[in-house]
Structure formats: structure tokens, C-alpha cells
Amino acid sequence: MTYTYEYPHPAVTTDVAVFTLREQQLQLLLICRRHDPHKGKWALPGGFLEIDEDLEECAKRELKEETGVSDLYLEQLFTLGRPNRDPRERVISVTYYALAPANKLTVNAGSDAAEADWFPLSQLPELAFDHAEIIRRAQERLAAKALYSTIAFQLMPETFTLSELQSVYEILRNESLDKRNFRKWILSLNQLEEVGGKQRNGNHRPAKIYRALNPNHVEIIR
């Protein structure tokens, strides 16, 4: 079956940069391409838009198909469509970024990808297409948004300690923060609630456990 148009049409894809925190680092989910072009290179999960699905649906579907990952915070990033960015045909790519709670995701390679794996941002392999630019801009956006919204909560598991949360902010902002000032600030947002007490790394005082009041909504603050 073929599809015919009076004027030439570009193909439309979505690509998703999925971030998570592992080993105290921001890591990114990549798939290894099973087909040409760029066969064998690592790339962002993504693929062609189906003709009757919404853009965001497409991003979620491709992510699920290629990596087994679903139910993430997802936000549109920007759209990129330089002629010749894909050797096959004109491709417009609508990019998204997504955040996954720390260590909560099992990744499974799907049909279109030979392999899916996490990479620390500081040790990315060579990337297919212009995916390096997409990643750079996604990281910029994430760092910026951490300053004026509760987006960082999307990287947390359901419950967490304030020290763990502080560590996430330190990684996103790439600087160390004062413990007392951080706690004053984060609690003053009224976006957290206490739930119980637990112990962590052995021989010391256990930390109180908190949860986000609105775990499914990113609040704009200040």
C-alpha cells in the first residue's frame, strides 16, 4: 500500500530524552540502532508518527516499544527539521524529554532497537543524527526548570528523605548546597508532606521520610 499527495510531505518523528538518577549521576536512556541509517550507533528512543495518533502519544508509544519504559513525566522540548538531517527523507522531529524516578525502571530493549541502556551524561557514546544537540538542550531545560518549579520531584521515588532530595538538586545544579538553607527553602514551598521514619546507610541517625503532595503535577514556584 502506498500513500500519494499532491505536494511532497516530510516524515514526522518524535524523539525522547529520558533522564534518571543512578549512581549519583544524571543518566540518559539510549537505544542502539538496529537498522540503517546509523546502524549500531546509539540514539534517543523515538520513531515515526502514526497518522492518527497525537504527538505525545507517539513519544510514549515509541518509548514503550523500544525500551519498555512508561508512565513518565513527559514534556515537549522543541522541534527540529533541518533539511538533510536524515539521509532517507525529509524528517521533522518533535522532541520531548522525560524524567524517571531513581532506580525504579526496568529497561528492556524492544523490536526496533538492538539494546537499550543508561549512560551517564558525562560518558555518552557517539550519537546518531543530531541527537547530541537534543540532549544538550534537554539538559539545559531541566537545569533551568529545577530553579523555578518542582520538576526535580519527578526524579524521586514515591518517598524519599530530604538529604536524598538535596542530593538531586545538587546534581541538577552541579553545585553543593547548604543543608539548613536547602531544608528551609524546600519546606517553605509546602509541596512535601512527612510520612514516617527510616534508616539508611547503617550506623547513624535515620532520616524522616517525605512524599510530594502533588506527585503528578509540576508546580511553578516563586
Place this chain on the structure above:
Amino acid sequence: MTYTYEYPHPAVTTDVAVFTLREQQLQLLLICRRHDPHKGKWALPGGFLEIDEDLEECAKRELKEETGVSDLYLEQLFTLGRPNRDPRERVISVTYYALAPANKLTVNAGSDAAEADWFPLSQLPELAFDHAEIIRRAQERLAAKALYSTIAFQLMPETFTLSELQSVYEILRNESLDKRNFRKWILSLNQLEEVGGKQRNGNHRPAKIYRALNPNHVEIIR
């Protein structure tokens, strides 16, 4: 001539929300559609992407063709592609917003539009497609960006007084500002330079004239 693909392809368009300041109001450039669908309704300037032009080029070309307007600050907004948003075929729209210096633009209707005109944001006519949503989001972005960048300068003519600039900020932020505090703040950014002295509305002291130091670049501040 026709174009054939193995899989269905959506059409891709760009749409541009052009803002300017006229009569102490934020106004928006609309065209009246000459063809169906929505013939006779007002819409954002925009149109189909040509197969070998970049997205931003397309936005600029359509703007020029339909309204005669060119050389504006242009920034991508977001991409929208709900199935059935256009009755003809699946259409993905990459939206932009643009800013025009006050009262400096002559608008000329082009071939695809019966008419092009400015509308105060508070008095928009009924709009074609989902263009009302695009406008709402463009205005949100503009208001937000005025707080942390020099984007407002893009609404100014080459030279202007501080009172005029303050008035622009007051319109964008929809609140009145203290004159002394505004001047302290805007001058502390080191983004303006003085050029000479002029008089405005007759019988009073004339204001100093300023110009943006980097009129072609939007600086991120604070």
C-alpha cells in the same frame, strides 16, 4: 505531479503569532483566510513547509508572503498536531512567535490572505483552527520571558526613552511600575546606552534617548 510514500505522512505547517505595540496595547497580526477551510475567518499567518526549507525559514517566508512583514525577532513556541485539527488532512503545526517594533511595520495582505490587520489582544475576532490556543501560549511565554530576558527590547524602535520602555514593561506585565525602581533596574542591566536628547508630547521637559546595546540579541538576565 504527485508524491508517493510507503507510509502515510502528515502535512507540516508553521504558524506565527506576531505581536507589536500600538495605541498602548499589545496587538496581534492576523490574516483573513481567503480559502477554505475557515474561509473568511481570521487566522495566524502561516502555511505549509516546503520540502527543502528549514522550519524557521518557512515561518519567515509565510509571514512575508501573507503580510509583507519581515526581519523580526522570531522564536519557536511549540508544536501541535492533534489528529483532525485540520479537516483536509493530518497537519502538524510548528508554531513561532515574533515581535515587531512599535508602529514600524507596514502590513500588506499577500496572495493567500484576503486581508491582514492588527488586533488588540483584548479584542480578537473568532479564530480559525486552534489558533486561539497558540496565541494564549505565545502571550504567556512573552510575559514570562519579559521577566528574565531583554526580549521586551524587541518591541522597541531603534531608539526610545526610558518612559517609553517602562510603558512597554507595564503593558507586558499588566501592572504599573515605580519609575525610580524601574530606571535603577533597567540601567543596572547594562544593556542600554544613551544617545541624545529629544522632546515628546510638547510642553514639558524632554527625555534622554537610549538604544539597546545588542539590539539583535535577547540577553538572559538574573
Place this chain on the structure above:
DNA sequence: TTACTAAGTGTCAATTTTACACTATATGCG
């Protein structure tokens, strides 16, 4: 019981933001 280690907590200084009112200098008119 003691040593260890991260959790948890408050105050003061520095900086930033906000509130606020008068003088200066041009035009236009009598």
C-alpha cells in the same frame, strides 16, 4: 559502652527589593 556518621536545627549579616516625593527643564500661551 563507645565510636561513628548522617540527621536535624536557628541566628545574624549581607543583599536585594520595595516604598516613597520632590526638583528640573522643556513647551506653549497670555
Place this chain on the structure above:
DNA sequence: CGCATATAGTGTAAAATTGACACTTAGTAA
């Protein structure tokens, strides 16, 4: 020519916010 008018232009002090800083608490483990 001088006086009325109207916007341009200017500084300071209080309030709010941000940033720096160190010790006590409460568990675990040996």
C-alpha cells in the same frame, strides 16, 4: 517675557530575602 503645565529625572531608608555558619541528636555496629 514670564508663568503655567507636564513629564523627566533623581536618592534614601525600611522591609524582605538570601546566604553563611556549627553544634546537638539518634541511630548502628563493634
